[in-house]
Amino acid sequence: MPDSIMASMGGLRSRLSVFLAAWVAVRYFYSRRAVLYVPGDDTRKLNKALSLDADCIVMDCEDGVASNRKEEARVTIRRWLDEGRTSTSTSEWSVRVNSVENALSGHMSGCQKINLIMYIESARAVLNLPHICRKIEQLSSTAPFKPAALVFGSDDLCASLGVTRSDDGTEILYARQKLVLVAKAFHLQAIDMVHINFQACASVQHSGQIVDLIPDLDGLRKQCEAGARMGYTGKQVIHPGQIPIVQQAFMPAPAIVEWAEGLIAAFQEHQKIGKNM
C-alpha cells in the first residue's frame, strides 16, 4: 500500500491516471522534509530504503527507470506492496507514475483517497499552475485522491526553459517562488528541487585507490536553507547521504521555536491588558 501517488502535471489537459489498484490510504498528513527517489525496478535499493530515515520514499516508475524496464518496475512495486514490505517503515511510501500522455501509466480503481503529489516540471505547467491546482481541487471532491504537495521539478524545467542554472538558482527564481506561492494559496506543501552536485572523492579500498562521487554537502546545505527561507517545506533527495542535511534544514530552528512561543505568550499577555503589540 503506497501512501501517495506522484504524477507530473503538464498542460491543463493532463489527466490523472495511475496504475496501482485497490489501496487504502491510512494517513493524510505527512511531514515531507526529505523525499528520496528509489528506482522501482531495483529490489536491492528498495530493500536498502527500508533502513533509511527519509520522510518520504518514492518508488519511481518514471525518470529513474529505463523505458524497457517500466513493466518490471510496475510488477516489482506491486509485489513489494502486496507483500506488506513497507509495513514496518515509518517513512511515507509513494509511487511516482509515468505521464498519461506517453501511455506508460495504468489505471487506479476501487481505492479510497490517496495523497496526490504533483510534479511541476515544464514551462507550460508553471504557466498553468493556478489552473492545475484549481482543477485538481475540484476533481478531488469526487476522485479518489487528495492533493497534498507540489514538487519543483527544476531540472526538467530548466531543460524546458533552456536555462543554464547557476549555484544560487537566480535563473529560475520566478518559477521557484511562484510555485511556493501557489502551493500555499491552495494549502499544499511545496517540495524544492534536487541538489545534483557531487564531488569526486578518493576512497582507499583494499585493491587500491578508487574515486567515488559523494554529495556536495556544503552546496546542499546552502540550497536547502535558501529553499526553506522561501517557504519550501521539504526537498527531493537522490542520495541517502543527503538525508540528514535536508531534514535538519527543514526543521524549524530552536531559536525560531522559542521566538514563536514567546510571541504567543506576549500576544496573550497584551490581549489581556488590552494593548496591541
Add this chain to the structure above:
Amino acid sequence: MPDSIMASMGGLRSRLSVFLAAWVAVRYFYSRRAVLYVPGDDTRKLNKALSLDADCIVMDCEDGVASNRKEEARVTIRRWLDEGRTSTSTSEWSVRVNSVENALSGHMSGCQKINLIMYIESARAVLNLPHICRKIEQLSSTAPFKPAALVFGSDDLCASLGVTRSDDGTEILYARQKLVLVAKAFHLQAIDMVHINFQACASVQHSGQIVDLIPDLDGLRKQCEAGARMGYTGKQVIHPGQIPIVQQAFMPAPAIVEWAEGLIAAFQEHQKIGKNM
C-alpha cells in the same frame, strides 16, 4: 472625514465594507511616500500624529488594535473625525478597517467617492491580484470608492508563505515585483513593505542609562532605495523617526529631474529637426 479607506483584500470573494458613514472625500490625488500607522484607540498618538509630516496617516482599526479595543478605536476615530481634528493637517488621513470576514467592520453609506487603498498580504491575494484589481475597477464605477493604491503587506505575506525574510528580501522578490507590475497595469500607486528592524540604543537619562529601541535607519534607507528602484512610490512607516528617510528616498533625485527635463527638451528639439533620438 478620512481621505482614504484601507482594506485587506483576500480571495476573490472578499467584499468591501467599511464602517464609517457619510464622509465626503475632497481630494483624489495624494503623494503617499511615507504611510504612518497610528493605533485608532490611542488619542495621545493620534494627537502626536497631527504634528508629524507623514504624507499619509493611517488611523488603524486592524493589526494595531487589540481585539477587545476595536469598538474603542471605532468610537475614537469617529469622534476625532466629527470634531474636525484633522482639518489643519496637510497629511492624508486614512482609516484602516478590519476584514469583512471576521465581522469586525461596519458599513459605509451615503458618502461620495473615497480613495481605496488595498492590502495584499496573503498567498491567495497575490495569486488573485489581477482579478482583484479588475473586480475593484468594475465595482468602482458604481460603488462609492476609487481604487488608489496597493500596499505590500509583507509580514503577513511571509507568515502566509512560511517565508523567513533576509535583509534584502530575495525570498519575496516574486511577490514584491508582481505587486508593482499589477499596480502599474491598473494605474494604482504601489506602497512598499514596512521596515521592521530596530537597534538597541543606550540613552542616558537623569536616572541612569536606559536602553531604547531606535529604527535601523541605514537598513531602512537601503530597503527604501531598493523599493523605489522597483517602481514603488511609497512605503509603510511604523515610527516617526522613519519618515524623513522614507520621504527622501521616494523623491526623485535632482539628477533624475534634471535628466528628465533635458530629455524632454532634446525630444522636442529632435522632433523639430525631424530626427529621432
Add this chain to the structure above:
Amino acid sequence: MPDSIMASMGGLRSRLSVFLAAWVAVRYFYSRRAVLYVPGDDTRKLNKALSLDADCIVMDCEDGVASNRKEEARVTIRRWLDEGRTSTSTSEWSVRVNSVENALSGHMSGCQKINLIMYIESARAVLNLPHICRKIEQLSSTAPFKPAALVFGSDDLCASLGVTRSDDGTEILYARQKLVLVAKAFHLQAIDMVHINFQACASVQHSGQIVDLIPDLDGLRKQCEAGARMGYTGKQVIHPGQIPIVQQAFMPAPAIVEWAEGLIAAFQEHQKIGKNM
C-alpha cells in the same frame, strides 16, 4: 520582402495590423541571436546594414523614427524591399511597425504567412502575456502570420513601471523571467533587452581629440550571459559593435555541445543495457 513583422503588444484589445502588403515569407525558422535596429528612413544606415552580420535586421518605423518621418520610413522600406535590396543578405530582414492605437500603421493584405515578433514593453502587456500569446496562437490559424518570438522591451517597460534599473537588472527580474517562461510555453523564441550603456572614448582624429561613445562591451557580455542562462535565445542590438559579443554569448559553448553529445551517447548506452541514468 521582409521576413518578419515586429509589433508591440499592449492590452488584450490590441489588434494586429501592419502596413506593408503582398509579401511572401519563404523561411520560417531563423536564429535570432543579434537583432539590430536600423531607422527605416535612413538609407545610409540601411545600406550599411547590408554588410553587417546581424542575424536579424529590423527596419524600424517605430521608436527609431521621428513622428514627422514615419511616412518617409514607410516609403523608403517599401521601395527598399520592392527593389530586392536585401536579396543578397543572409540576415533576416524585419519591419517594426507602429502600434495600431496611434493610427500610424497601415494594413497588410494578400500575403502568405509572415513571422510575427511581438514586443512586450508595458506593465499591462506583461500582465496579459499568456492571454496575448493564446489569442495570437488562435488568430494565427487563419491570419497571415506565424508567431515567432517575444521581445523583452525593457526600457519602455521600466518607464511603465517607474523602475530605475541597476546593472544586473534585479528590479525587473520578475518580468524578464516571466517572459521567457511564457515564450517557451508557447514555443516562441525569447529575445532579451537592449544593453544601452556606452562609454566615453577619446579618439584622436586629424583635427584633434574627439570624444566618441562606444558600447560598454564588458557590461554587454555580462548581460548577454545572464540572459542566455535564463533561457533567452537572442538579444536586441543598437550598435554594430555589439553584434559579435551577442552572437558569441548566444551560441552554445563547446563544452555544452560536448556534454550534450555525451549525454545522448550515455542515454543510448544505458537504454541498451536496461539501466537508467
